[in-house]
Amino acid sequence: MKFLEGKKALVLGIASNRSIAWGISDSLRKNGAELAFTYQNDKLKDRVDKLARECDSDIIMPCDVSEEGSIKNMLDQLSKKWTEFDIIVHSLAFAPREELEGNYVDKTTKEGFLSAHSISSYSLLELCKEAKPMLKGSNPSVISLSYLGAVRGMPNYNVMGVAKASLEANVRYLAYAMGAENIRVNCISAGPIKTLAAAGISDFRKMLDHVEKNAPLRRNVTIQEVGDTASFLASDGASGITGQVLYVDSGFNIIGMPAID
Ligand code: 0WD
Helix, strand or coil: CCCCCCCEEEEECCCCCCCHHHHHHHHHHHCCCEEEEEECCHHHHHHHHHHHHHCCCCCEEECCCCCCCHHHHHHHHHHCCCCCECEEEECCCCCCHHHCCCCHHHHCCHHHHHHHHHHHHHHHHHHHHHHHHHECCCCCEEEEEECHHHCCCCCCCHHHHHHHHHHHHHHHHHHHHHHHHCCEEEEEEECCCCCHHHHCCCCHHHHHHHHHHHCCCCCCCCHHHHHHHHHHHHCHHHCCCCCCEEEECCCHHHCCCCCCC
């Protein structure tokens, strides 16, 4: 028996087959989970539909977390197919592109700050709040995605780093608040991976090169590796783990200085 057999997972944040959410979906499916998907807008609908079919799923629903009521509407729609489910994958974030380069102080606006926090962090709370009555099963698991910029100063990551710090604190408070109902909440802090969202970060190529040269494993990670870690966190094997930030980054977060050649 596959270790996620009998579990149902809702996945938010697929934009392409390079998305981290796709690596996670592929792994969850291979390990036996049934899947449902959301797409942010009509432009992405066909692409998400095609990827859903690759996972034997015909449940795809619109959800733009920045729109009032969108999460609730999506869950109402889902409840017609599933009365209960086990896993939420929250793999989405946003900050205005022009604020993801240059000096944090000069570039950040109040509007950009608020939208980055609302879409990248608050949406996880709203999702948990609305989905809680449906999150049942042996060991329900909520998984989000963070980045090292939450806890370290980074060039260009700017307001997104501050929003990720909020997300990581949000994960701890959600874990604390929902633990009594046996709902676990964790996030994976992934190393840099070339996706559509990453393309919006200035000098992203240089970040990939830097990790490849300096991380203990001397390479970047893949969406498959992040996916397999998410499958573990979603499984009964991780039933004692909640409120954690788990690094899948070739060990980059532990280094104290760059490699000396
Ligand atoms: O290096 C990377 N790629 C890393 C990404 C390293 C560490 C963490 N992450 C995080 C991201 O910050 C994000 O939280 O992983 C998560 C997934 O990001 P991704 O897979 O790199 O990016 P992508 O394939 O672009 O998917 C994210 C999608 C959006 O795509 P675009 O390209 O439009 O930004 O998030 C979705 C959207 O489809 N999204 C939304 N979904 C619903 N409502 C919204 C929204 N308002 N905004 C963005």
